Amino acid sequence: MKTVCYIVLSFISLTAFCQQDTVFIRYNKNEDENNVSYKTDTVIFSSQYQRRIIYGNMALPGSPCQNQARVAGLELIGMTGSDCEEQVASVLNYNEINKINRTDSTIEILTKIGAPCGQSFLGDIDYIEGDSILHLELIPYGISASCLCGYNISFKFNFITDYIGLRPKIKWIEINNEKRTRKPIKFSKLPIDTY
Secondary structure, three states: OHHHHHHHHHHHHHHHHHHHHEEEEEEEOOOOOOOOOEEEEEEEOOOHHHOOOOOOOEEOOOOHHHHHHHHOOEEEEEEEEOOOOEEEOOOOOOOEEEEEEEOOOEEEEEEEEEEEOOEEEEEEEEEEOOOOEEEEEEEEEEOOOOOEEEEEEEEEEEEOOOOOOOOOOOOEEEEOOOHHHOEEOOOOOOOOOOO
């Protein structure tokens, strides 16, 4: 009876361990969208703190630059991107900031990016407090085709006032350190703004 109890307890503990640190990924292994054939992969992580899976268009999770911006009062809460919106002749001088939407607690920045067809993007930020510049960093990855596309990418931020009680003093926003994409951002005076 003792042996049976040890076997049952061992099985339960192994099952619980695998449930915490295992991720199942299911994807279509065929390139043809009409012929769907799913494949399931299993990823086992050595620690629950290492469960980071990068897929599609997304913000890079927990980068040092994001942590630095968070301390300054700005949190990147999401990044979304479109598939190829239009084919373009050249990606030179294509990147631009289309629109900046601001509320009392958030900023949303809509951009247009040029890259090879079939790309996805990882987004990161770098906030340089002394220069008052918010850099939007976009890292293309994935299958590169011979054509060039225009993509719409959106960044969304929250203001955090828990750390220092002030909002970051952002005066400029630019994409991938390209000065020609730099746009000014203007804020109305609010009680907790320091502009």
